């Protein structure tokens with residue numbers, strides 16, 4: 030019966046152990062507390078924390094080295110391009126920058142796909158960062174197990190399954206984790222067969238293997254025992270991550286042990302040296318703390334450290350590092366076993382005074398807590414109170430030591446009128462301690478009440494105590510005021526800003542209603558907690574961290590925007606880094622029709638109206654997730670880069686601004702997004718078919734091929750056609766057409782300012798206009814003779830034409846011909862109709878243009894992809910080419 034019980038219990042334990050040994054469980058546990066098991070796991074962990082790592086883990090199949098800087102959930106596969114830490118591929122293919130961008134992309138992808146950064150795995154088969162990392166970790170973990178248990182057959186199977194072609198077995202493990210990669214491998218094999226690169230490939234592999242071995246050896250030398258020399262597999266090792274939580278909790282335990290010594294030693298020495306009744310308790314506590322100190326030394330032997338930014342995890346290296354450091358000697362000093370002297374000189378707590386040297390651990394712990402806590406001011410307050418108590422405590426103990434003979438004489442107490450309670454029993458250590466503490470509190474808080482010193486030593490002590498008390502008082506006041514200031518800093522800063530604006534408005538006699546508007550705006554800021562300067566808050570962070578924060582803050586808004594839905598992560602990522610939040614008050618015009626558009630806006634919160642010229646007709650209402658202002662920055666409007674409508678904020682509106690330059694920068698890289706944006710803009714523009722006569726000022730855009738741009742609005746009446754016909758073209762009807770059209774577009778050739786040409790309408794010309802066919806687009810754009818007619822009106826008007834003309838009397842001819850020209854001019858309506866038609870034609874050409882460019886992109890992608898594949902075959906470099914192909918795939922998607 031008992032045997033059976035023992036057997037079942039044993040089985041149950043084994044089950045629990047096996048369950049707990051399952052890789053995911055171990056990983057979760059380890060990651061959460063900061064243990065790193067095996068080089069591969071550590072790498073995963075570090076890639077999650079954005080640290081670059083160069084670790085080496087060997088397996089039977091060869092060397093695996095991956096490195097790279099990554100954020101959030103970047104996978105080790107992508108990490109294989111990490112600059113100097115990359116082993117096994119041509120260094121020229123390392124791309125640090127793209128890698129870090131890649132990691133940001135992964136964050137965006139994860140956010141888009143719904144899983145948070147650092148979250149758990151995505152679905153099987155996804156190539157996203159986190160899922161990949163998890164699978165990869167698991168695989169590497171299991172590989173470690175396999176190595177540990179020395180099962181070469183299983184390894185062989187694993188490697189066969191991965192169909193290893195690359196020199197790195199680890200890479201192949203990863204490669205097999207996604208379907209995409211498998212298919213790529215297949216393609217590689219095909220290519221290899223086609224190109225008959227078998228021999229070269231093998232030779233290359235051998236070469237890389239040699240390289241790898243070399244690197245392995247060097248890393249081994251670098252990294253010491255765990256990776257030194259070729260071995261059959263990773264050892265099961267554990268290393269504490271110095272930035273991990275376990276390290277933190279351990280430092281808390283050590284700090285508690287230190288605090289025990291810090292409070293108790295002096296107390297025991299001053300008041301109640303170890304007595305027989307408390308002997309066991311004190312000794313147990315003392316030696317428990319010593320045990321903690323000893324464990325701390327052991328802990329240090331296994332704590333990783335950073336060398337050139339790389340976390341070292343090699344056991345022998347860690348040991349060497351610790352033993353060569355001052356910390357080791359300090360830790361040994363802390364444990365100096367002077368307690369043995371108890372046996373000869375009796376109990377004296379001061380023999381344990383070296384235990385106090387451990388204060389450095391306590392300070393480290395406090396520093397880290399202050400950095401990490403979300404309530405720094407609460408922590409600072411508690412810490413301040415603790416320091417005060419410690420000072421009072423030590424002072425009370427020292428007071429007792431110095432005045433051991435006279436300080437508690439009841440007659441003296443009566444003489445000085447200090448109430449100290451009932452005179453205590455000299456054997457009552459606690460009572461005496463409390464009296465002493467009370468006296469010291471009175472002195473140090475400068476409340477007064479000092480016992481009269483009688484000896485020189487007492488006199489000196491009291492003087493020092495009083496001076497110290499004064500300084501302490503000042504320091505405490507300073508600290509407290511600091512904490513109070515910190516607590517209300519945000520409010521004060523806000524109040525100061527408001528006051529400054531109020532003073533300014535009063536001095537400048539700003540109208541009352543405007544003042545009220547400004548104050549309401551401040552109210553809104555305060556209530557919506559937008560009072561702090563966000564840019565200033567994160568200003569000190571490195572760009573990469575800023576980018577990550579921006580992604581988390583803005584991405585949700587971007588995802589709501591129609592055009593940004595289903596776009597690639599890279600596009601969003603680029604955009605999100607360029608967004609700037611702005612706030613508008615009720616009734617504010619964000620942009621007005623006719624203004625030059627320099628920014629586009631995305632509505633984060635609030636409601637806005639697109640209004641017509643009269644300011645009352647609402648053309649559209651924009652809500653959170655809408656955007657506007659894109660037409661002018663894409664130069665697509667009837668008036669080129671001018672706003673096509675006014676947009677007004679109904680209430681308070683939170684918007685994101687995107688500058689024209691930024692937008693163009695991004696769109697250049699993502700033509701597909703541009704096509705979508707332009708398609709929607711065209712739809713919006715349809716509402717402006719009956720656009721005003723600004724259309725006459727259309728011209729070819731310099732910044733955007735295929736789009737139109739204007740230099741200004743020109744009313745029809747002011748358009749004057751300068752007579753150029755006699756100079757440049759024969760007077761035939763076709764050229765007259767060209768002339769008409771060119772006049773319509775001529776203003777754009779002038780660089781700024783309003784066009785000075787204007788048409789003089791003539792009724793008689795209408796008949797002529799009807800006889801003449803309208804311009805074809807070719808005539809409009811392509812005719813070279815027409816091109817010569819696109820002469821700046823200013824040039825013509827200034828008389829330069831006359832000067833240039835070789836034929837005498839040209840000026841006169843000009844004047845003479847003017848009536849003829851006037852006769853050929855069509856009426857305003859006809860001109861407007863023609864301009865409308867031309868505009869439509871222009872839009873068609875633009876859409877053709879975009880579709881052609883999409884086609885072009887696709888072809889370019891195919892060529893690049895093909896090139897990358899061939900390159901990959903030739904170089905035999907797995908990872909960089911992979912990432913190149915990834916890039917191409919992304920570009921391809923964007924092209925589509």
Ligand SMILES: Nc1ncnc2c1ncn2[C@@H]1O[C@@H]2COP(=O)(O)O[C@H]2[C@H]1O
Nearest residue numbers: 626649657658659660661672673674713
């Ligand atoms: N009908 C509409 N619906 C939504 N938005 C519009 C409409 N018409 C114009 N807009 C937006 O209002 C903006 C005014 O400035 P833009 O011309 O730069 O770009 C314009 C469009 O983004």
